[in-house]
Amino acid sequence: MKFFTNYGILEGMASSPQLQDRPRVLVVGGGYVGLYVALKLQKKIANAGGIVTVVDPLPYMTYQPFLPEVAGGNIEARHAVVSHRKHLKQTELIQGRVTSIDHANRTAVVAPADGGANFEVPYFDVVVAAGAITRTFPIKGLADKGIGLKTIEEAVALRNGVLERIETGSLMTDPVERARALTFVVVGGGFAGIECITEMEDLARAAVKNNPRVKQEEVRFVLVEAMGRIMPEVTESQAQWVVEHLRSRGIEVLLNTSLDNAEGSLKLINLPDKTPAQEFESDTLVWTAGVQANPMIRSTDFPLEPRGRVRVLPDLRIAGDEGIIDNAWAAGDIAAVPDLTGNGLPDGTCVPNAQHALRQAKRLAKNLWASRWDKPLTDYKHKNLGAVAGFGEWKGVANLKVVGRIGLKGPLAWLAHRGYHGLAMPTVERKLRVIFGWILSFFVGRDTTQLMDLDNPRGAFVAAATPAPKPAAAPAAPPADASAGKPAAEAGKPANKEAVSAESK
Numbered sequence: 001m002k003f004f005t006n007y008g009i010l011e012g013m014a015s016s017p018q019l020q021d022r023p024r025v026l027v028v029g030g031g032y033v034g035l036y037v038a039l040k041l042q043k044k045i046a047n048a049g050g051i052v053t054v055v056d057p058l059p060y061m062t063y064q065p066f067l068p069e070v071a072g073g074n075i076e077a078r079h080a081v082v083s084h085r086k087h088l089k090q091t092e093l094i095q096g097r098v099t100s101i102d103h104a105n106r107t108a109v110v111a112p113a114d115g116g117a118n119f120e121v122p123y124f125d126v127v128v129a130a131g132a133i134t135r136t137f138p139i140k141g142l143a144d145k146g147i148g149l150k151t152i153e154e155a156v157a158l159r160n161g162v163l164e165r166i167e168t169g170s171l172m173t174d175p176v177e178r179a180r181a182l183t184f185v186v187v188g189g190g191f192a193g194i195e196c197i198t199e200m201e202d203l204a205r206a207a208v209k210n211n212p213r214v215k216q217e218e219v220r221f222v223l224v225e226a227m228g229r230i231m232p233e234v235t236e237s238q239a240q241w242v243v244e245h246l247r248s249r250g251i252e253v254l255l256n257t258s259l260d261n262a263e264g265s266l267k268l269i270n271l272p273d274k275t276p277a278q279e280f281e282s283d284t285l286v287w288t289a290g291v292q293a294n295p296m297i298r299s300t301d302f303p304l305e306p307r308g309r310v311r312v313l314p315d316l317r318i319a320g321d322e323g324i325i326d327n328a329w330a331a332g333d334i335a336a337v338p339d340l341t342g343n344g345l346p347d348g349t350c351v352p353n354a355q356h357a358l359r360q361a362k363r364l365a366k367n368l369w370a371s372r373w374d375k376p377l378t379d380y381k382h383k384n385l386g387a388v389a390g391f392g393e394w395k396g397v398a399n400l401k402v403v404g405r406i407g408l409k410g411p412l413a414w415l416a417h418r419g420y421h422g423l424a425m426p427t428v429e430r431k432l433r434v435i436f437g438w439i440l441s442f443f444v445g446r447d448t449t450q451l452m453d454l455d456n457p458r459g460a461f462v463a464a465a466t467p468a469p470k471p472a473a474a475p476a477a478p479p480a481d482a483s484a485g486k487p488a489a490e491a492g493k494p495a496n497k498e499a500v501s502a503e504s505k
């Protein structure tokens with residue numbers, strides 16, 4: 001076995017004293033790919049005298065396909081994430097962000113999540129699995145007003161935001177303010193956008209039922225999509241059915257339309273001629289119009305392709321024009337993995353989705369281990385199983401490619417969506433939490449309780465712990481004369497200074 005024979009080159013590097021002094025397989029990112037690579041390798045590498053190290057700013061893997069259901073209040077937020085500590089017991093965990101990789105010297109620089117000083121982490125192998133981030137365009141006001149749907153925190157904020165806006169809006173008397181509060185906009189008609197707007201609409205409908213001060217007709221949902229169709233993952237006729245389904249729920253679907261400006265009111269334009277379209281106000285602007293490879297990859301010495309992803313061979317080793325780069329691997333949304341089935345993106349690479357990420361992670365772990373024993377590596381090849389999407393309770397669409405092609409709509413598709421994702425959720429413990437949560441909701445209904453002050457949880461305590469201003473000095477006792485026993489005002493004198501100033505305002 002040639003495991004870690006080159007480890008000597010790492011001696012003398014500056015690194016954190018807390019790090020284990022063992023040959024390291026460094027996994028950058030503990031999302032879908034990172035979690036599964038670590039799960040598959042941690043024991044083998046430990047038994048061989050090494051250590052798998054996962055670096056991620058988050059202490060958990062996020063099951064992103066559940067984010068819309070978290071935003072819709074159908075899944076408890078904690079159940080949609082998988083704790084690294086609980087499930088990666090033989091893995092060294094570092095909560096931080098890899099800011100750069102110098103593969104020539106086998107080191108990565110980590111910025112710890114607590115904001116402390118950066119430190120170097122030496123490694124023998126590196127697995128790049130930092131995923132993708134939301135892709136935006138330079139639209140004025142978008143950064144100030146918008147929110148994405150890539151993290152569990154965003155999903156929680158959306159759920160609370162919808163409930164809060166409906167509650168607050170229901171008290172508003174100014175029609176303009178009320179309409180703004182009750183208007184919800186999603187930009188991007190891909191899977192994430194459609195699932196997001198439908199789950200939010202479902203939640204809003206449930207909240208409105210509980211609130212006699214607001215009518216369903218007052219709540220406005222708008223989907224903005226730049227292309228002439230939505231959901232490229234399903235057939236044209238299914239996509240059309242989805243548009244009709246959304247419209248039947250009162251969701252406005254604006255195709256060939258783009259957001260041009262978000263300063264003040266939202267200004268939309270028609271595409272491709274860029275003529276002005278609608279303009280209206282909204283407090284809720286969700287941006288789900290695409291993702292891009294995590295830009296951290298630009299701070300490495302790895303070869304990139306035009307879309308900014310790291311170049312890999314079908315066996316998931318990183319390779320550039322100069323050939324294969326030893327001990328460097330990548331998979332998932334950050335990597336341009338060739339799709340050997342020929343059904344991928346127009347450039348011949350795999351579509352960035354969880355279906356591929358999971359299987360690439362398993363293949364990568366096997367190949368990395370095989371490379372240690374000079375065994376042949378196997379190329380990644382996976383035939384797409386299709387797509388399932390949930391649109392709120394009992395509603396959905398599915399395009400299954402298991403035995404031939406099966407198209408489903410409505411409750412059956414929704415059951416397929418829940419069945420597939422319930423089983424695909426990593427770890428048995430998490431599957432059980434999600435599935436039992438669904439069963440519970442079936443009997444007791446959706447929970448539409450809004451959690452307050454999540455962004456300022458100390459507010460009440462700070463107010464309670466801050467000394468109240470001292471009361472103004474008591475007025476001097478009136479002389480014991482004829483006015484004694486009468487109220488001050490009656491005696492022609494003010495009761496105290498505050499009373500005077502309050503009255504005169």
Ligand SMILES: Cc1cc2nc3c(=O)[nH]c(=O)nc-3n(C[C@H](O)[C@H](O)[C@H](O)COP(=O)(O)OP(=O)(O)OC[C@H]3O[C@@H](n4cnc5c(N)ncnc54)[C@H](O)[C@@H]3O)c2cc1C
Nearest residue numbers: 029031032033064065098130131192332333353354355357
């Ligand atoms: C709303 C939504 C719905 C989706 N629905 C589906 C679906 O129904 N079906 C499907 O197949 N796919 C779906 N996807 C796509 C799927 O979730 C992704 O393709 C998949 O998660 C990619 O896995 P990954 O490991 O490459 O990246 P991720 O799972 O995103 O993991 C990347 C990890 O890297 C970490 N990280 C980021 N920067 C750094 C850094 N500098 N250093 C260290 N760590 C870093 C992140 O914190 C994260 O944990 C959906 C995505 C979204 C956003």
